[in-house]
Amino acid sequence: MQLSVPPPGPGATAWSPETVTSDPYNAQTPSAALAAPLTPADALFVRNHFEVPDLPADRWRLRIDGAVGTPYSVGYEELTAFPHREVDVVVECAGNGRTSMSPRPSGLPWGQRAVGCARFAGVPFGLLAERAGVDPAAVEFVFTGADSGTVRGRHVPFARGLPRALALHPDTLLATRLDGAPLTPRHGAPVRLVVPGRFAVADVKWLTGARAVTEPFEGVFQTEEYVYVDSAGRAGEPVGALLVKSVITAPEPDEDLRRGRETEVRGHAWSGGGVAVRRVEVRAVHEDEPNEPDSPEGGWHDAELGRPSGPYAWTDWSVRWTPRTPGRYRILARATDAAGAVQPVRAAWNAGGYGCNPVAVTEVVVV
């Protein structure tokens, strides 16, 4: 079982994410790796819609065009000469956790581990866009990857629109490095976009195109996929900022705990748009207790919060707990962010199962 695998030592590459589908390759972060403050690159979940393209750095170019003064293009060597920044970022697939929604939405059957916190380094996209001279009428940039395939009967590249202000924000990076090493092919080598604080669908991998547009983009990954669609079939907004959320990394699911022995409940919490986590509360609900999980009021304990490694990194939390009664418990964790958003008991159902951020739950047995 993944849970009992000790973390590999420095420089080791023993991790392999848990495969969800093999063609295209999609995989979740293993539990033991999720517990680390930063997720190692080779453990980080992978979400690919199409086959990983073969894109050697020496053949890579990014073209910035559309509503710009002069189209500008840059190669890998040139890009690496620009000033780099390092940003620790929660990377979360918008569909993370959708298997806990009922009825089960369409899409990849992610459990709770299509998430990680990764250290990226790269060049702010805005620095390059400046070279092209962005037209004042541009409202978005359309970022395009080198991968393509058939979606809803059409052959399309992977492409997403990003509002102008976010695209030009100094924290939006053309990332060349992840976890201290060059990007690996599965995570978007040689260059991927990283948009901190947004669902990871914004982070276009194998990035080759950036087009400034004066009308909102209407590509399939913008208007049909990665859109909140309600139970009446009404399409709302495309997924955007991450939602306030927590994950429990200890105890492990189904772990046996001893009555009267103190244990540490631990995890991470995050929110979107650079908003900090203000509070994490934890509650243990015994199987014989009434009113759960619909009224989890009372019995909540404030967890101690660690210091996140940056404004877009997750916040580690922990609380000590000594179970008194044998039996099954559900351990619940709920985060509140600095804007006052709180994890709901049940996430709002939507057809794609996006933004699934209910109170985190782990079941344990006390003997």
Ligand SMILES: Nc1nc2c(c(=O)[nH]1)N[C@H]1C(S)=C(S)[C@@H](COP(=O)(O)O)O[C@H]1N2
């Ligand atoms: N070009 C391209 N970029 C992409 C995707 C893709 O399929 N193609 N998937 C997106 C989605 S939905 C997610 S969740 C993240 C996952 O990033 P990772 O595989 O590095 O974890 O990549 C995003 N960028």
Ligand SMILES: [Mo]
């Ligand atoms: Mo995703």
